[in-house]
Amino acid sequence: MSTGRRIRWDNVSTVGSAAILLGAELIGAGLAAGWALAALFQASWVWELIFEAIFALLAIYGIYRFVKKAKSIEPFVEG
Numbered sequence: 001m002s003t004g005r006r007i008r009w010d011n012v013s014t015v016g017s018a019a020i021l022l023g024a025e026l027i028g029a030g031l032a033a034g035w036a037l038a039a040l041f042q043a044s045w046v047w048e049l050i051f052e053a054i055f056a057l058l059a060i061y062g063i064y065r066f067v068k069k070a071k072s073i074e075p076f077v078e079g
Helices: 009-040 045-073
Strands: none
Touching (some): 009 045
16 A cells, blocks of 8 residues: 655755754754853853753754755655
């Protein structure tokens, strides 16, 4: 019962690899930004964690948007 649709593993691999690379950069930058912002305002460690969490969530949203856009350019399914 095949529908004739095939997974394009080359596109999945390309987008997945780029998402991992971008994710590492964005998460690292988000955590560093939270730490730096807390240090700038001499905030307590609780505020530091809050800032880091906010920037990490923004980074995850950025990764999601990247994968969604990349999937429209490099389709995962053919047929």
